[in-house]
Amino acid sequence: MTVSRALRDGTSVNAKKRSAIVQVAEELGYVFDSRAANLRQQRTGFVAVTIPSINNANFADTVRGLSDGLKPHGLQTLLGYTDYDLEQEEHLVEQMLRRRPEAIVLTGGHHTDRCRRLLENAQIPVVETWDLPGVPLGHVVGFSNAAAAGLLVDHLVDLGKSRIAFIGGDTARDSRGADRRAGFVAAMRRHGLDATRLVDAGTPPISMQQGADAMAGLLRSLPDIEAAICVSDLVAFGALSECQRCSVAVPGQICIAGFGDYEIAGMCVPSLTTIDPLPHRIGQMAADLVVQALSHPVGTAPSCLQITPVLRVRQTSA
Template sequence: MDPNAPDTPSRRPTLSQVAKAAGVSEITASRALRGGSAVAKDTQLKVERAAHALNYVPNRLAGTLAGGASRQVAVILPSLSNIVFADVLKGLESRLEDDGYHPILGISHYDAAREEHLLRDLLSWRPAGLVLAPTSGNAATRALLQAAEMPVVEVMDTDPDAADMAVGFSHRAAGRAMAHYLIGRGYRRMAYIGHDIATDFRALARLDGFRDGLAELGLTLCETLILDGPSSVPLGREGLARLLAHTHPRPEAVFFSNDDMAVGGVFHCQTAGLALPQDIALAGFNGLGIGQALPTPLTTIASNRERIGFVAADLILRRLKGESPPRITQIDFRLVPGATA
């Protein structure tokens, strides 16, 4: 082999090869690939081009073990099967990537044991921070969050006591607001249809708040129907059909655990020949686009999910920069009158 021949990319290119191709030292190449501010912009571009040409991928774990700062933020969400938490993730990504950080995602599927397992696993990689939409008040999970030596942000709900920081709103207050709105519209005989609240304490908080709002005027729910399984449009359609089949007289208004379920209720009314809101009024929660795209737009409460994710990421980045952001950040919900109630 000719010792003067240029290096050719190996199956696993090295930092040394990248540095040689870019005409810089290994230390400079390493700093450039980490986005170090001490590296000149043109030098960073040369190193990045060399790394790209050689198909070089930095070993971030080795850098972290050697004392380098992780550029990853662990994120644990209950679900991505509906747009609610996908919107939160979108907001997180947009803010993190502005500063060169990236989310590592785990999905708990509303399972407290799985959530704890994911948390232990992700924390073992020593991320720069953690964002969590808690599934439950699992004692072991709470202890892990309180002991985590990194910025921790719990998102979506500000009622429970946060281990570190929290971003969101009071779901109990949201439920109460919907009760007040429906009472103000003249409804008195009201029912509730929800999915399995044993696995979604935020939905339970909204139900409790709705009951509180009714009780303030001496009212109670005429019927409460909790269905097994995750929320969905078909489950909401099935739920309203079942409720109306055995509830007499018929409720004047039905509050659903979320918009997915409420949209299913709208579909049942269409097939059953029930006019909205003349024959029955329906209301949901989340402010999803599908609810507002219906021929009769859904009455609901909009949660600013993307903003919640953005602010959660911003709090972590501020803490990493040595700032002291607030423990609790409220992102207000908004009542959408719609036309179904």
């Protein structure tokens, strides 16, 4: 019992004895097994998180913000990768709930019916991020992807552009991409412009190469195009690279805009106009909600915290 107390945080064992015990544990390579204590205290010390892509810098920034916010409270993250597949998300959520997380943070607000039932019955804090779901499961930290896409359309129209295309992917798999496309269409119609220049670049997550291929097809089919809004910065970088290969001047002949404000957006030449969704801040705010919900488990009303994405105007639409 003395060893157990010495190896737990907040120990009551005196410093000299604890130091001796810790030294022996280090020499033996012993790791304290907290399962029994966690079972007694009904705590596991981890928060489950689902993200659709493991190579997306935005989602990595959100997880980092979340982890940084949880760490001071003794909480770690258990990460699950859905690959933009709602059935896979459902499977991951079920597996995670079997491990009794203290809370769960989801990317997006679209889920299968069974996934919703699992989460509603879990009786743990749920935070949906990167979206503004119509019927939230609990807490929300997000923004309107449609409105963000509208900011890009408004910016290009202010520059005098009217023949604008949208390059995206399979909207059935990526609900946030679908919302950006819908926002593009709504904003174009609001300006009285043709909203039918919609290019399908493939299955999410869409790569730079797919962005380049989509731009090549766009230039062939609509050579008079004046601007292209891309579903992500990676797609936009591919589109920009294709224009450079084809000696199409950017922004002289065509303007290009992306979404996400990845590091590459500011580093490429010309630098890329984009939307900054403040992904690290999303993670921080989600962590704050989790900590508050766990600190006050009774009577905590669900919160909906809206992020305001920032339009970053750079050289591709100067």
